[in-house]
Amino acid sequence: MTFNVQNIISSLSKQGFARTSHFEVQMTGPYGLDAERDMLYRADTAALPGRSITTVDTKFTNYGPMNKVPYGQVYGDATITFLLSEDMREKEYFEIWQDKMVGTGAFTQSQSRFSNASFNTKYFDQYAGIVTIRQYGAGGELRSIHSLVEAYPIMMGEIQMGWGDDSPAKLAVTFAYRYYRVVFQKQDQPGLGFGFSFGIGPNGIRGSLRIPGVGNFNADTALGIANANIDGLPFAKIRSSLPF
Secondary structure, three states: OOOOHHHHHHHHHHHOOOOOOOEEEEEEOOOOOOHHHHHOOOEEEEOOOOEEEEEEEEOOOOOOOOEEEEEEEEEOOEEEEEEOOOOOHHHHHHHHHHHHHEOOOOOOOOOOOOOOOOOOEOOHHHHOEEEEEEEEOOOOOEEEEEEEEEEEEEEEOOOOOOOOOOOOOEEEEEEEOOEEEEEEOOOOOOOOOOEEEEEEEOOEEEEEEEEOOOEEEEEEOOOOEEEEEEOOEOHHHOHHHOOO
């Protein structure tokens, strides 16, 4: 195979480029606060998650070089920067989230050093949530979804204020998470739009609903069961992210 510049141009023209500005971030904390819906449009910068494979050096034979054998993986923290509203409701959201993780007494009104700050940590499943980063194509079509599973804010950056700077205030938040899930939508694959179906069976009427970028939902009227998932995540974790 010979080198041909036209092949490069053809590939770039057909596949295009991923734009770093075409994204949105959805917060799904464990408490379902109303601020989560507005924060969908407040993410200024975000980093798609990465990971590294941990290895151990070993030899397959008595002679020759060492081999790196994988035995696990490590996920790095993710930092997202938010544009703050005038009342700083985004900062309040993360203050509440972190206060639910560790009782720091951040919202106490007492000026005494004997405040009601307990500094007790809560159980992990009480404060872990989901951070969803959606990446879009040039035409606004959904291209990938990265979901940070069991995520929680471990650090809020300081906000620098100054009389000589009138720029929008921003808040950098760093999240730890257990692992991430990702779904890619290729350009040569047919898009999945809204879908609805239902049927009648031995268990009564059963219906299903597909919402792009949100998930698949189904319900069984006879059993009174309603299940939902977003990229395989349980309904209990996404109930506050629904637009209704």
